[in-house]
Amino acid sequence: MSLAQSAAIAGDAAPAATGRAAAWRRSALPYLLAAPALLLLAVAVLYPVLFNVFASLHAWNLLEDDAPRAFVGAGAFAAVLADPQFWTALRVTLLFTVCAVALEFTIGLTLALVANEAIPGRRLIRTLLVAPIMATPLVVALVFRLMWHGEFGIINHALGQVGIGPVVWLAGPWTAFVAILTVEVWHNTSFVFLVLLGALQMLPAEPFEAAKVDGANLRQRLWHVTLPLLKPAILVALLFRIVFAVRLFDEVWVLTRGGPNGATETISILLYRAAFEVFDVSRAGALSILLLAITAGLAWLLIRFLYHRGES
Structure with a gap:
């Protein structure tokens, strides 16, 4: 070459x-x-998750020592799972999550469908419906604590005007549960409404026009056109609400602190008591991992359900 x-x-x-x-x-x-x-x-x-895993595998109480003393394996998890208080808190957490998310989705979807129509004053209506989510959970809980007051609350005052006696809302198991559920739904339905309204405004008009031409009524268009097209937005809204509802803490702590007699005690309340009242780091770490697993499991079930519905 x-x-x-x-x-x-x-x-x-x-x-x-x-x-x-x-x-x-x-x-x-x-x-x-x-x-x-x-x-x-x-x-x-990742670091907090790994730290909680490490803490849950070691005997560690800050009142006794500032460092983990011994490796106990799954001992902390076994102790938590053997505690009846945990199962009561799990039942309360799951019941609250299902009720809150179902109500928020139903009300949020209904309001989004109404606000998406050409109705008078819809801009003002949208602004008012979005306003609750702008308040912090602590402020909302404090305001509603005054409203639920058995003697001076405005809710009992309104009931008294129609001849219904005063109700000590935060002292009874079911009335306290309903009070917290009402606060949560009022505060967070705005998020579901905002997500679904944004998705509704982005939907194409052609499928709805074709459904009208084919003779589909309002219920059929909602079930067979609107909801399938909204499925990605529904998944986002429900995922966020499930994640936050499972770890509810602020409203419960301000209103009832888990009472009366554990009727509103969620897993987050148990976790807080373990970490900041008895300083049992290993138990708090185990509860954190279990709460993460429960949240991931519920999210997986939701995705599986929507995916299965999409296939069928």
């Missing part, structure tokens, strides 16, 4: 190598840009 031919081959190879390097940089650039956020997310999420 002559010197001229070697130089020509080298000249052809150089642009090819430069092109491959540029292509690699272009493909790697999104990952490099996302790396800081992913690293921060790993530190903010």
Whole structure:
């Protein structure tokens, strides 16, 4: 091979190598840009989870020692699962989650369907419906605590105007549960409403026009056109609400602190008591992992249910 031919081959190879390097940089650039956020997310999420796993596997009480003393394996989980108080809290948590999410979805979807129509004053109506979510849970709970007051509350005052005697709402098991459920639904239905209303406004008009031409009534259009098209938004709204409802703490702590007699005690209340009242880090870590597993299980069941409905 002559010197001229070697130089020509080298000249052809150089642009090819430069092109491959540029292509690699272009493909790697999104990952490099996302790396800081992913690293921060790993530190903010993965580290607490690993710490809770470590704490749950060791005997650790801050009143006795500031460091874990011995490896106990699944002993903390066994102790939690053998405690009847945990199963009572689990029942309350699941019942509350199912009731709250079902009511929030039903009311939020109904309000979104109404607000999506061309009705007078719909901008004002949308603003009023979104307003509750802007308040913090602590403020909402404090305001409703005054409203539920057995003697001076405005709710009992309104009931007295129609001849119904005063009800000590936060002292009875079921009335306390209903009071907390009402606060949660009032506060968080706005989120479901906002998500579903945004999705409704993005739906194409052609499927609805075709359904009207085919003679479908309002119920048929809702069930066979609107809800299937809203399925991604429904999944987002329900996932967020399930995650936050399962770990409800603020409203319960302000209104009843888990009482009366554990009727409103959720797993988050148990976790708080273990960590900040008796300083049992191992029990708190076990409760945290169990709460994470319950949340993941409910999310999986929701995704499975919607996916199965989509297939059928």
